[in-house]
């Protein structure tokens with residue numbers, strides 16, 4: 001059964017500024033099927049949080065439509081089928097950890113056993129009676145995860161979920177999310193950590209300046225930035241020589257090392273070693289990070305050209 005979890009149609013959000021309104025989300029469209037794990041990637045200010053806030057019904061779209069599990073955003077959030085972990089919101093400072101869990105559990109009429117289980121799963125028992133404001137950032141984040149999982153949601157929306165977590169916390173979080181995904185839940189997360197997207201997501205939606213600039217399986221997005229990176233040590237090489245090299249799409253000079261992107265790495269390596277002074281030549285396949293940098297810089301160029 002492949003139910004549609006999320007539909008986003010021609011979604012726009014503009015914010016007033018002193019002058020020209022700021023279009024934080026600019027006519028985006030996507031559909032996510034139940035059971036997909038999707039990473040929203042994008043540089044600071046790309047529009048990831050604004051998009052997630054519209055999915056959650058926290059921010060009203062300027063125009064366009066959002067549907068979650070067949071419900072509009074607000075009803076989706078109220079139903080308990082959709083849960084969120086957000087960067088800063090969602091906790092009351094003067095409640096203890098256990099009280100917070102109980103209050104949220106009672107709004108969904110959950111049995112005590114479910115609350116105890118999630119306290120255990122997220123390692124909250126050791127500081128159950130601590131006030132939220134006295135918990136560390138990582139402990140508060142664990143509480144947010146426990147609260148999000150409490151109603152056994154079908155869809156999880158996570159805005160930079162592992163920010164501020166130590167290595168153990170991060171590992172524990174992702175192992176729980178792996179389990180949640182294996183159970184067929186849909187997971188959408190915004191992240192700056194390309195490694196997390198690469199390791200965990202089936203699909204990546206790359207956002208820049210409020211627009212989707214790539215959407216697809218990680219391997220496809222990586223491959224859309226064609227070819228490989230070839231690096232070589234070549235002290236004092238002239239730009240005029242680099243400009244004339246065959247088989248090169250693009251190059252960057254960092255002191256004595258030149259990084260080339262190419263679709264024909266074998267031919268380029270052969271040329272460099274046989275016909276030039278370059279040495280210590282290395283070939284690496286394009287990483288998601290290369291794709292991310294290349295696609296965002298292309299879209300920055302287009303935005304500059306348009307303005």
Ligand SMILES: Nc1ncnc2c1ncn2[C@@H]1O[C@H](COP(=O)(O)OP(=O)(O)OP(=O)(O)O)[C@@H](O)[C@H]1O
Nearest residue numbers: 015016022024042043044045046047048049050051
């Ligand atoms: N309430 C608001 N009022 C005015 N501008 C806003 C508001 N919220 C966000 N913006 C602007 O909208 C743009 C997108 O912001 P958003 O927080 O969605 O980006 P992001 O991709 O989540 O960034 P980050 O990775 O830094 O968290 C930014 O330019 C931001 O300054």
